[in-house]
Amino acid sequence: MTSTVLFADFSETPDRNIFDKLSQMLDRLPLSAAVAAGDLAAVKVHFGERGNTAFVAPHFVRAVADKLRELGAKPFVTDANTLYAGSRANSVDHLETAHRHGFTYSSLGCPVLIADGLRGGASVEVAVKGTHFKKVKLAHDLARADAIVCVTHFKGHELSGFGGSIKNLGMGGGSRGGKLAMHSDVAPLVKAEKCTACGRCAASCPAGAITVAGHAVIDQKKCIGCGACISVCPVRAVRNVWDSGPRAMQEKMTEHLAGFAALKPGKIAYVNFINHVSPACDCYGHAGTPIAPDVGICASLDPVAVDAASCDLVNKAAGQDAFRAVHPDADWSVQLDAAERLGLGSREYELVKVA
């Protein structure tokens, strides 16, 4: 099966700017195939950890919310709390961070909600036919929404190679219990002979799982598998145990996405913003130097196709596998293959350019 992926680059003219192109793209998708009048429609975003600047800007999110209102739906902009301690670990901190980053009722024209309750406990269990799970735990307000538009900043990721629509909804839409289950076996290892004992990993570990005495040591029981230590180590002494952890994590996040797909057949649309393609997740308090030039916006009703197309566009623009270049241990194709096996979409796509 070949899926359609709509694409708009960032070129503009005085009488046709990027918002015009985005609007046309949503009409052609069509967004009305996934969202009906009266729907409580979740716009799933990532508000960015405090200090990060690479997340999808509120003015783009508003453009999506406005289109949902045009269709008669009732949009709200949302994300679920994080597993690790930071500026988005509970709804109070999360909303304050969202507001600091410009996501407010007045800027979006709709409410901002945190989807899994004050401390991440608001969860809905959904049956799936996965390899790892028979049930997944999804953030309550995303699971209970009538429709979802998944608005994603497409970038690199230290564990999954890239972070796109599959990760934004599959991992990001999990409740705290779901996220814990997805990260359960991702604890990395330190190569003692490479470690210079600089202590950066310990300082950035949200779980207090690293001690440095001579070299860094990770307490596997405390580790929550966030991957921060991999990202900050200046000498690449912290490595994934690739055969188990990150591969399993990618498969597990596709199984959580399968939970949403089972709850809302035909009611989810995906929009990837491929600009400031940062090397790692927006969960860090900095954005980092982009690993590829800005590309444009992709949209599809198929999460596998939209991510496959976005990957190909980034790598073409970079002139190399931009994700492997920064995360040589992370095989990003695992998530695409796993999602395809689960019947969530197709890696084969037709790219249709919106002029």
Ligand code: SF4
């Ligand atoms: S992955 Fe690294 S930084 Fe994250 S919790 Fe585990 S040891 Fe700490």
Ligand code: SF4
């Ligand atoms: S950041 Fe890397 S070099 Fe520094 S203590 Fe941690 S493992 Fe060792």
